[in-house]
Amino acid sequence: GQQVMQIPQYQHVQEGEDFTTYCNSSTTLSNIQWYKQRPGGHPVFLIQLVKSGEVKKQKRLTFQFGEAKKNSSLHITATQTTDVGTYFCAVNRDDKIIFGKGTRLHILP
Amino acid sequence: EPEVTQTPSHQVTQMGQEVILRCVPISNHLYFYWYRQILGQKVEFLVSFYNNEISEKSEIFDDQFSVERPDGSNFTLKIRSTKLEDSAMYFCASSVLARETQYFGPGTRLLVL
Numbered sequence: 001g002q003q004v005m006q007i008p009q010y011q012h013v014q015e016g017e018d019f020t021t022y023c024n025s026s027t028t029l030s031n032i033q034w035y036k037q038r039p040g041g042h043p044v045f046l047i048q049l050v051k052s053g054e055v056k057k058q059k060r061l062t063f064q065f066g067e068a069k070k071n072s073s074l075h076i077t078a079t080q081t082t083d084v085g086t087y088f089c090a091v092n093r094d095d096k097i098i099f100g101k102g103t104r105l106h107i108l109p
Numbered sequence: 110e111p112e113v114t115q116t117p118s119h120q121v122t123q124m125g126q127e128v129i130l131r132c133v134p135i136s137n138h139l140y141f142y143w144y145r146q147i148l149g150q151k152v153e154f155l156v157s158f159y160n161n162e163i164s165e166k167s168e169i170f171d172d173q174f175s176v177e178r179p180d181g182s183n184f185t186l187k188i189r190s191t192k193l194e195d196s197a198m199y200f201c202a203s204s205v206l207a208r209e210t211q212y213f214g215p216g217t218r219l220l221v222l
Contacts, residue, residue, distance in 0.1 A: 042200055042213040043152055088152065095140070095157035095165040095207050102151055 004029075004089050006100035014108050019076040021103035023089030031092055032065055032072040037102070038085040046074075048092065081107050111135045113214035115201050121220045122191055130186045130217045132201030141184045142202040142211060143176065145169070152200065158184065159207070191221045 005024045013019050023032065031050045035043040047056055049065035049072060056063045062075045076083055086102040114133045122128050134141050143155040156166040158176055175187045184203075188195055198218050202211040 037152075042216050045210050045212070048210070092208055092211075095159070096142070096154040096167075097144075097152075097202075097211060098154065099152040 004032075004091055004098065004100040006089055006103055008103055009101065010104045010106070012106045012108055013079050015081060016078050019079050019083070019105055021074050021087050021089075021105075023072045023074075023100055025070050025091075028069045029072075029091055030069075032069075033090045033092055033097065034063055034072075034074050035088040035090060035099070036085050037088065041085070043088060043099075076105075079105070079107055081109070083107060113201055113203055113212050115199075115214040115217050117217060118215065119218045119220075121222065124193055124221055125190050128188050128191055128219060130188075130199050130201075130219070132184045132186070132214055133182050134184055134201065134203030135212060136182070138203035138205050138212075140164075140204045140207055140209075140211075141176075141178070142204075143186045144200045144202060144213075145197040146200065146216075147197045155186070155199075157207075164207075188219075191219075193221050195219060196221045 007022050031048055033048045034046040036046055037043045047063050052069050053067045054065040060077045064073045084107050086104045088099045088102040090097045090099045116131045141158045144152050146152045154167050156170045156176055157164045173189045177185050198216045200216045201214040204211045
C-alpha cells in the first residue's frame with residue numbers, strides 16, 4: 001500500500017527562523033494532505049494537494065507537491081511559538097488516511 | 110463551527126476489561142472513522158464506517174474491536190478485552206463523503222493497567 005516517509009523526525013529552530021519538513025513516497029501519490037497536531041491535541045487538517053507541481057500558500061505556510069507526485073514539502077517562514085507541534089503528511093486513500101510519522105517542531109525563544 | 114466530540118476524555122481500565130469509547134460525529138457527515146495514536150507515534154487507521162456497516166478496517170482492528178452506531182448521533186468503539194498494548198489515544202473522525210476532509214475529535218486517552 002501507499003506509505004509516506006517523513007523527515008526530519010525532530011526539528012529545533014529559533015523563533016523567527018524558517019522550517020521545512022519533507023514527505024516522500026516510493027509510489028506515485030493520488031493526493032497529499034498535511035495535518036498539524038499541537039502537543040496534547042488532535043490532528044487538524046491544513047491542506048490537500050492533488051496536482052503535479054502544485055504550490056499552495058496559507059499565510060506563512062507554503063505547501064508543495066512534486067512534479068512526479070512522489071514528494072511534498074511544508075515550509076514555514078519566520079516561525080512563531082504558535083507553530084509548535086507535530087506536522088504530519090498523509091495520503092487520503094478511499095476510506096482511510098495513511099499518516100506519515102510526522103516532524104515534531106520545537107521553537108526556541 | 111460544528112465539531113466532532115468524544116467521551117470520555119480519559120479512561121483508565123484494568124487489563125481484560127471491556128471499554129466503550131464514544132463519539133458524536135458532525136451531524137451531516139456520513140462517513141465515520143476511528144484512529145489510534147500510541148504515545149509519541151504516528152496516527153494509525155483502525156476502521157471506517159458508512160451506511161451502518163464497516164467499509165474498511167486495518168489489521169489492528171481484530172476480533173477484540175467492534176464499532177456501532179446505536180442511534181442517530183453516537184458512534185462507538187468497543188474493545189472487548191483490553192490489553193496493555195491497547196493503551197493509546199483514540200481519535201474519532203468524520204467526513205461528509207469518502208475522500209473528503211476528515212475532521213478529528215479531541216480524542217480519548219485510554220490507559221490499560
